[in-house]
Amino acid sequence: MSLLEIENLSLTIGGTPILKGVELAIAPGEVVGLVGESGSGKSITALTIMRLLPHLARAEGRVAFDGIDILGATEDQMCALRGDDIGMVFQEPMTALNPVKTIGEQVAEGIRWHTKAGRAEAEERARKILDRVGLPEAKFPLSRYPHELSGGQRQRVVIAIACALKPKLLIADEPTTALDVVLQAQILDLLRDLVSENRMGLLLISHDLAVVTEMADRLTILRHGEVTEAGDTARTLSEQQHPYTRELALASMHVPARPKPHLAGSARPLLEVEGVGRDYPGRRISLFRPAQPIRAVDDVSLTIEPAQSVALVGRSGCGKSTLARMILALDKPTAGTIRFRGEAITGKPEAELKPARRDMQVVFQDPYGSFDPRQKVEKLVAEPLHLLEKQPAKAERREMVAHALNEVGLGPRDMDKYPHEFSGGQRQRLSIARAIITRPKLVVADEPVSALDVSIRAQILDLFAELNQKLGIAYLFITHDLTVARAMADEVLVMHEGKIVERGRAADVLDHPRSEAAQALVAAAPDLHRAIARRMQEQG
Amino acid sequence: MTMRIDLPEETLAGVLAKALGNRSFLIGLVITLLIVAVALVSFLWTPYDVTRLVIADKTQAPSLVHWFGTDHFGRDILSMIMVGARNSIAVALVAVGIGMGIGVPLGAFAAARGGMTDEALMRVNDLVFAFPALLSAIMITAIFGPGAVNAIIAIGIFNIPVFARVARAGALAIWPREFILAARAAGKGATQITVEHVLPNIATLLLVQGTIQFALGILAEAGLSYVGLGAQPPMPSWGRMLFDAQTRMVTTPWMAIFPGMAIVITVLGLNLLGDGIADILDPKSRRQR
Numbered sequence: 001m002s003l004l005e006i007e008n009l010s011l012t013i014g015g016t017p018i019l020k021g022v023e024l025a026i027a028p029g030e031v032v033g034l035v036g037e038s039g040s041g042k043s044i045t046a047l048t049i050m051r052l053l054p055h056l057a058r059a060e061g062r063v064a065f066d067g068i069d070i071l072g073a074t075e076d077q078m079c080a081l082r083g084d085d086i087g088m089v090f091q092e093p094m095t096a097l098n099p100v101k102t103i104g105e106q107v108a109e110g111i112r113w114h115t116k117a118g119r120a121e122a123e124e125r126a127r128k129i130l131d132r133v134g135l136p137e138a139k140f141p142l143s144r145y146p147h148e149l150s151g152g153q154r155q156r157v158v159i160a161i162a163c164a165l166k167p168k169l170l171i172a173d174e175p176t177t178a179l180d181v182v183l184q185a186q187i188l189d190l191l192r193d194l195v196s197e198n199r200m201g202l203l204l205i206s207h208d209l210a211v212v213t214e215m216a217d218r219l220t221i222l223r224h225g226e227v228t229e230a231g232d233t234a235r236t237l238s239e240q241q242h243p244y245t246r247e248l249a250l251a252s253m254h255v256p257a258r259p260k261p262h263l264a265g266s267a268r269p270l271l272e273v274e275g276v277g278r279d280y281p282g283r284r285i286s287l288f289r290p291a292q293p294i295r296a297v298d299d300v301s302l303t304i305e306p307a308q309s310v311a312l313v314g315r316s317g318c319g320k321s322t323l324a325r326m327i328l329a330l331d332k333p334t335a336g337t338i339r340f341r342g343e344a345i346t347g348k349p350e351a352e353l354k355p356a357r358r359d360m361q362v363v364f365q366d367p368y369g370s371f372d373p374r375q376k377v378e379k380l381v382a383e384p385l386h387l388l389e390k391q392p393a394k395a396e397r398r399e400m401v402a403h404a405l406n407e408v409g410l411g412p413r414d415m416d417k418y419p420h421e422f423s424g425g426q427r428q429r430l431s432i433a434r435a436i437i438t439r440p441k442l443v444v445a446d447e448p449v450s451a452l453d454v455s456i457r458a459q460i461l462d463l464f465a466e467l468n469q470k471l472g473i474a475y476l477f478i479t480h481d482l483t484v485a486r487a488m489a490d491e492v493l494v495m496h497e498g499k500i501v502e503r504g505r506a507a508d509v510l511d512h513p514r515s516e517a518a519q520a521l522v523a524a525a526p527d528l529h530r531a532i533a534r535r536m537q538e539q540g
Numbered sequence: 541m542t543m544r545i546d547l548p549e550e551t552l553a554g555v556l557a558k559a560l561g562n563r564s565f566l567i568g569l570v571i572t573l574l575i576v577a578v579a580l581v582s583f584l585w586t587p588y589d590v591t592r593l594v595i596a597d598k599t600q601a602p603s604l605v606h607w608f609g610t611d612h613f614g615r616d617i618l619s620m621i622m623v624g625a626r627n628s629i630a631v632a633l634v635a636v637g638i639g640m641g642i643g644v645p646l647g648a649f650a651a652a653r654g655g656m657t658d659e660a661l662m663r664v665n666d667l668v669f670a671f672p673a674l675l676s677a678i679m680i681t682a683i684f685g686p687g688a689v690n691a692i693i694a695i696g697i698f699n700i701p702v703f704a705r706v707a708r709a710g711a712l713a714i715w716p717r718e719f720i721l722a723a724r725a726a727g728k729g730a731t732q733i734t735v736e737h738v739l740p741n742i743a744t745l746l747l748v749q750g751t752i753q754f755a756l757g758i759l760a761e762a763g764l765s766y767v768g769l770g771a772q773p774p775m776p777s778w779g780r781m782l783f784d785a786q787t788r789m790v791t792t793p794w795m796a797i798f799p800g801m802a803i804v805i806t807v808l809g810l811n812l813l814g815d816g817i818a819d820i821l822d823p824k825s826r827r828q829r
Contacts, residue, residue: 325721328725330721330724330725350727350729353727354727357725357726357727358727360725361725362721362722362725364718364721364722365718366718369717369718369719370718370719370721370722371719371722372719372723372736372737372740372741373741373823374737374740374741374822374823375736375737375740380719383722383723383726383728384725384726384727386726386727386728387726387727418823420823434722
């Protein structure tokens, strides 16, 4: 018998249809993947199971959990279910925990509420489950606060809260999207073990086909609130009967066509980074001993040639972004020099940096945070024009913005809109338009596609490749995603704890990593081909 | 999911269309205009002369002759409220203006510079904040003499740290955002970024604080008038009327109710107006309504 059965579930929010006839079933001990792009209704499906829907939502159909009719249950019944029989893990470990409560309190809270256990007993059980998720007593006492933990550790706490009462069903909504690949592999392992230990059902929601393939026995693909295909994971993905399934699979393995990879060693380098380091003041240990500085970037050297595309890969917190900021002259190195087009940019006053800034632009990760919500596209995209010697007249400026928008596949009509009127992918296009409007020689892209859906991601990667061909822009891609590095880069640099530990041609480094850090990254990176092959093998 | 809704263009006509569709803005505007109109009319005409004491008519309940009743000197309360409106509004408005005009640039500057500049500015700020406002206002008016102008300056000075703090806190939340980094990568300096990106994003915050400070300004003016350092008799002010009524609440409640209502309605109107303006200026709000 199924643990969870969803039959013909339709849902509207304020009259707008969100879900249409969704069917889904999960048996005890089974992992079901729910895949789809943003806005396809994945999270709403999860919230329907928890009955945590927004006020205006109206659901029809049947949702049965363990014999209980969820849609007809009273709020009291639901409160008893949530956190006890159904646990939930959220995407963002930074916001899923209460910053002013210790991790012990937060894990014990649910235990006390549901089991009416005393404080001591609840704390003991909290201790046990935290041990189980890999946060042992000696290093992680219950009295720790969330801010004292790293992202991966926080996600472990969230999982501990969800699994503390051994729920029958665990819903994990993009549990690893905010983590780097190594942490992702660890968290997925943990979830897999917990499922088999407790015979939990797991509903794994993700936009990443490779992750779902590695984890799920069966999968359901959702598009615009409708199930397009559902079934056994290996069979569904190897046969790819539905065109949308094929589209998704192709997009997640997409490699943009780049006719002539750039060969190193020909011209004068565009960017030279020599022995650059960056220290941050650390926390004072005692009143009399001075604080030990934290070395974020340690003696890094690299060069980028004109039109060359270089990927800087590494785990989160390894110093990639700090290095990028120093290259962009937004942060000052504490050691070493950075030369751009042969001229040192370190230690120059802002006024003298103008010519360098003109040739050096940036694309950020978060397409939502990188635009001032109160300005219109015309002004936002035109911002770097401020760097030109001669300020263009209004008409000329509009012309330039229109041209830049055209180059990234947007129309001149988009000029008079506000950023919130665009989707994530369109915003990333805007971000690129802003970066290329001054015709720079170098664009630094900090995780430019990791917040995007696979199909959008493929388009944006194509756009980067096209602009590289057309305008001869050199790229520095900063990423923890090896597929991006493989798809886009001529050369790969691997960074670990502030140092560059390996460098070489993209294919060499990614296929035959030599350093430990690079090997860990490659081993942990989800790969759809590999995952499908393994699934097929398991089933014979 | 992409939302495609045709939106009015951000032209003057577009903003006007938005304004006309915003209920709290309209109600707030009507109330505010009404109060201002009353204050203006009082220059030309009031039902009775507020400087004439008619002891025979003292403490009369509201009637057709005296709509809002009379006070303990027999003055018409409606006339006093009309004349008091000028005084209260002028004092509170100018005081908020002084506070915003000096406090906001100070706070924004502190947030933009950070480090020691920030520390130093904010500690001086705390120093001003630490003095009980009314006490210091009494000191200032005691030195420079009582009167409406000195009351305005005294209240204004104590609005500065309030706005400096709010502006700094708001600006600090904006500075680490990526679009600021993008602006810096475009070579813009701190002043330009503050004007173009930071201030528009904290305008809502400042507007709301402004309406609160306006209400507090009216109350502060009342306090100063009570100790005899605000508007000088026979010039009536709402605050003074309230304090006069304080000891007569049970016997002549109308003496307190009507000036009290005047303050409440004014503050309410300004709050609605502030909310409405904040809504209209927010590009995202154009979707709704």
